[in-house]
Amino acid sequence: xxxxxxxxxxxxxxxxxxxxxxxxxxxxxxxxxxxxxxxxxxxxxxxxxxxxxxxxxxxxxxxxxxxxxxxxxxxxxxxxxxxxxxxxxxxxxxxxxxxxxxxxxxxxxxxxxxxxxxxxxxxxxxxxxxxxxxxxxxxxxxxxxxxxxxxxxxxxxxxxxxxxxxxxxxxxxxxxxxxxxxxxxxxxxxxxxxxxxxxxxxxxxxxxxxxxxxxxxxxxxxxxxxxxxxxxxxxxxxxxxxxxxxxxxxxxxxxxxxxxxxxxxxxxxxxxxxxxxxxxxxxxxxxxxxxxxxxxxxxxxxxxxxxxxxxxxxxxxxxxx
Amino acid sequence: xxxxxxxxxxxxxxxxxxxxxxxxxxxxxxxxxxxxxxxxxxxxxxxxxxxxxxxxxxxxxxxxxxxxxxxxxxxxxxxxxxxxxxxxxxxxxxxxxxxxxxxxxxxxxxxxxxxxxxxxxxxxxxxxxxxxxxxxxxxxxxxxxxxxxxxxxxxxxxxxxxxxxxxxxxxxxxxxxxxxxxxxxxxxxxxxxxxxxxxxxxxxxxxxxxxxxxxxxxxxxxxxxxxxxxxxxxxxxxxxxxxxxxxxxxxxxxxxxxxxxxxxxxxxxxxxxxxxxxxxxxxxxxxxxxxxxxxxxxxxxxxxxxx
Numbered sequence: 307x308x309x310x311x312x313x314x315x316x317x318x319x320x321x322x323x324x325x326x327x328x329x330x331x332x333x334x335x336x337x338x339x340x341x342x343x344x345x346x347x348x349x350x351x352x353x354x355x356x357x358x359x360x361x362x363x364x365x366x367x368x369x370x371x372x373x374x375x376x377x378x379x380x381x382x383x384x385x386x387x388x389x390x391x392x393x394x395x396x397x398x399x400x401x402x403x404x405x406x407x408x409x410x411x412x413x414x415x416x417x418x419x420x421x422x423x424x425x426x427x428x429x430x431x432x433x434x435x436x437x438x439x440x441x442x443x444x445x446x447x448x449x450x451x452x453x454x455x456x457x458x459x460x461x462x463x464x465x466x467x468x469x470x471x472x473x474x475x476x477x478x479x480x481x482x483x484x485x486x487x488x489x490x491x492x493x494x495x496x497x498x499x500x501x502x503x504x505x506x507x508x509x510x511x512x513x514x515x516x517x518x519x520x521x522x523x524x525x526x527x528x529x530x531x532x533x534x535x536x537x538x539x540x541x542x543x544x545x546x547x548x549x550x551x552x553x554x555x556x557x558x559x560x561x562x563x564x565x566x567x568x569x570x571x572x573x574x575x576x577x578x579x580x581x582x583x584x585x586x587x588x589x590x591x592x593x594x595x596x597x598x599x600x601x602x603x604x605x606x607x608x609x610x611x612x613x614x615x616x617x618x619x620x621x622x623x624x625x626x627x
Numbered sequence: 628x629x630x631x632x633x634x635x636x637x638x639x640x641x642x643x644x645x646x647x648x649x650x651x652x653x654x655x656x657x658x659x660x661x662x663x664x665x666x667x668x669x670x671x672x673x674x675x676x677x678x679x680x681x682x683x684x685x686x687x688x689x690x691x692x693x694x695x696x697x698x699x700x701x702x703x704x705x706x707x708x709x710x711x712x713x714x715x716x717x718x719x720x721x722x723x724x725x726x727x728x729x730x731x732x733x734x735x736x737x738x739x740x741x742x743x744x745x746x747x748x749x750x751x752x753x754x755x756x757x758x759x760x761x762x763x764x765x766x767x768x769x770x771x772x773x774x775x776x777x778x779x780x781x782x783x784x785x786x787x788x789x790x791x792x793x794x795x796x797x798x799x800x801x802x803x804x805x806x807x808x809x810x811x812x813x814x815x816x817x818x819x820x821x822x823x824x825x826x827x828x829x830x831x832x833x834x835x836x837x838x839x840x841x842x843x844x845x846x847x848x849x850x851x852x853x854x855x856x857x858x859x860x861x862x863x864x865x866x867x868x869x870x871x872x873x874x875x876x877x878x879x880x881x882x883x884x885x886x887x888x889x890x891x892x893x894x895x896x897x898x899x900x901x902x903x904x905x906x907x908x909x910x911x912x913x914x915x916x917x918x919x920x921x922x923x924x925x926x927x928x929x930x931x932x933x934x
């Protein structure tokens with residue numbers, strides 16, 4: 307263990323700020339900022355999951371919001387049936403069951419769509435993941451029993467052993483701990499043999515194939531892990547908003563997630579968290595000034611793409627990193 | 628089976644397909660020659676619709692408005708190429724996607740600023756607003772026939788332009804080898820700008836044509852762009868012929884699926900289940916088609932020979 311690198315320093319700084327500030331907001335009576343922080347941390351989990359395939363795998367997946375939506379509906383639909391009857395097989399408030407369902411369904415959707423999308427590359431891959439994401443959007447849009455366009459209200463939040471999700475602080479702490487766990491999981495994956503192959507396939511796929519690796523399989527596994535993680539984030543998001551609508555799955559949501567990753571710095575562990583933080587805060591600040599906040603926001607996005615290489619983490623990175 | 632209804636729905640499907648082709652042709656043209664992914668193409672379609680709508684109210688004549696709105700939309704496309712797109716060509720696809728995603732926010736919010744949050748319904752001249760009875764029982768709105776005629780005309784014009792003119796020759800050459808075309812003394816930058824503006828005009832035309840049926844609205848671009856992507860993926864990205872065939876195919880499948888899938892399902896399940904399942908399945912049909920095509924041919928039905 308040598309001196310703390312700049313990357314390490316920023317990681318600690320961001321994570322400590324996220325651990326300390328929101329509870330302080332809550333105790334000082336600023337519940338609004340607590341809400342903001344909760345949304346931020348949940349979306350950060352999704353951004354971390356996207357970064358596994360986008361940053362480390364080099365796979366530009368544009369359909370990630372679908373997994374979040376699937377996870378949210380996996381929390382909402384069992385709860386809906388537990389309240390209003392019908393569909394006994396899944397009707398329950400049991401959070402552990404809902405998490406299993408959210409992760410399972412997202413992983414399955416990632417497996418099926420990934421198996422097809424990963425046969426292609428480059429711009430085809432971008433458009434196909436986008437189309438599959440939109441397919442899930444239209445699926446929920448046309449499901450009238452779960453509200454269709456109008457969305458679905460979750461009347462009863464998931465019940466987890468020892469954690470009361472109706473308490474904002476408990477929900478926040480669960481989201482925060484989940485984020486830390488997600489980052490640790492990704493750190494372990496990225497630095498494992500599996501992660502090395504994945505990154506090698508990003509840099510030079512032909513070389514990895516020549517070395518005898520089935521990169522299709524490696525990528526598919528990474529895609530499924532990433533989708534499952536985003537599904538879990540969706541479960542949290544559903545419990546946070548207590549309202550789910552197809553809008554959560556819209557492709558523009560996927561675009562925003564991608565932007566968080568790139569803004570923070572792809573292929574870094576803490577980058578997506580930093581990106582999500584800056585994104586959510588900017589959105590909040592700009593939208594408090596004008597309803598036309600997307601105009602400066604869009605211009606900024608274009609500016610980031612044109613002028614900032616490697617995102618914010620690239621900005622901060624020292625020589626020792 | 629009601630064959631008259633089937634005939635009317637087939638025409639509706641062809642009409643949707645031709646509109647999709649207008650949007651897809653510009654996208655596939657730009658991608659073919661510039662290797663540039665333009666998410667904001669749908670927003671240009673929206674801008675075209677709004678400009679057309681404004682001019683219709685200003686001039687009081689829909690067709691005249693379309694004729695004037697076309698070059699204006701082309702200019703908007705030219706400006707976008709100059710200011711944003713040109714700086715992105717050298718970067719990778721991820722940057723294209725993010726940059727044009729930013730462009731969508733800018734264009735949509737600008738439209739909101741200029742035209743307000745509500746959609747604009749576009750009135751048709753009286754002679755287009757009626758219906759025609761093609762044969763016993765088959766009543767078609769006149770305007771839909773105009774859309775079909777325009778779509779076919781533009782498709783033929785594009786086919787001629789790309790295959791039989793000097794500009795088309797340059798476009799095809801640019802798609803095969805940009806560096807070589809530029810080395811032969813062609814001003815490739817101007818060619819790029821021209822192709823981009825042409826693509827913008829085609830998307831704008833589609834927007835103007837659809838707005839009397841739906842209306843010009845801010846969300847319209849985001850809806851059509853994904854379907855357009857499905858079209859050019861199925862057709863093979865960069866292929867004009869592929870875009871045309873896939874557009875008609877997808878227009879037909881989408882329209883016929885929505886119209887008849889419920890009845891089809893009722894043959895094998897009870898009416899309640901059929902009416903619940905049919906909308907969900909028909910909404911996903913074009914994506915299922917896309918998945919099926921890709922499972923067999925990952926490069927689409929008609930991949931261009933180069934790339």
